[in-house]
Amino acid sequence: MRRPFKSAAPVKEGPRANLEIRVPQVQLIDTEGVNRGVVSINEALLLAEDAGMDLVEIVPHAQPPVCKITDLGKMKYQSQKKAAEARKRQKTIEIKEIKMRPNIDTHDYETKMKAVRRFFEEGDKVKLTLRFRGREMAHLELGMQLLNKVREEVTEIAKVEAEPKLEGRQMMMVLAPK
Numbered sequence: 001m002r003r004p005f006k007s008a009a010p011v012k013e014g015p016r017a018n019l020e021i022r023v024p025q026v027q028l029i030d031t032e033g034v035n036r037g038v039v040s041i042n043e044a045l046l047l048a049e050d051a052g053m054d055l056v057e058i059v060p061h062a063q064p065p066v067c068k069i070t071d072l073g074k075m076k077y078q079s080q081k082k083a084a085e086a087r088k089r090q091k092t093i094e095i096k097e098i099k100m101r102p103n104i105d106t107h108d109y110e111t112k113m114k115a116v117r118r119f120f121e122e123g124d125k126v127k128l129t130l131r132f133r134g135r136e137m138a139h140l141e142l143g144m145q146l147l148n149k150v151r152e153e154v155t156e157i158a159k160v161e162a163e164p165k166l167e168g169r170q171m172m173m174v175l176a177p178k
Helices: 041-051 072-089 106-121 134-153
Strands: 025-029 035-040 054-059 066-070 095-100 125-131 158-167 170-177
Touching (some): 025 041, 035 041, 041 054, 041 066, 095 106, 106 125, 106 134, 106 170, 125 134, 134 158
Parallel strands (some): 095 125
Antiparallel strands (some): 025 035, 125 170
């Protein structure tokens, strides 16, 4: 005979409240934030019910647990708003790539450098990639000179995060804003 599938109990998000608190005594903080001391759980639940609010466990690992009489819905809403605000302020650092050739023309070089400076102002990292074709592989020193020139130009606004290195036919260097 086949037994019915028994799934795991759902994990509750957030603090325990009201009848979910299963301890004989709690440290109670009332609606004004005044510490009422250690009271029985039944007395704390009655006080919360009289106030028209919830008994919420604030510090579950204390001995006895600290509970506060507050509006649980309002508390959850405020914590969601705080988390959303923190996510909004968070800046994700991207790595922007600039591709060049070892024998780049001066105007093209200046245009690329303008883009590099703009990326640093936005707070992003820059990965400079030099691609060598055909016989250019015989003159790797030209690529190294170009990357050193870039490094010297941006030394006051950026620092080298990854030194120039050759991988196959490409030479790469990563710069980060200071």
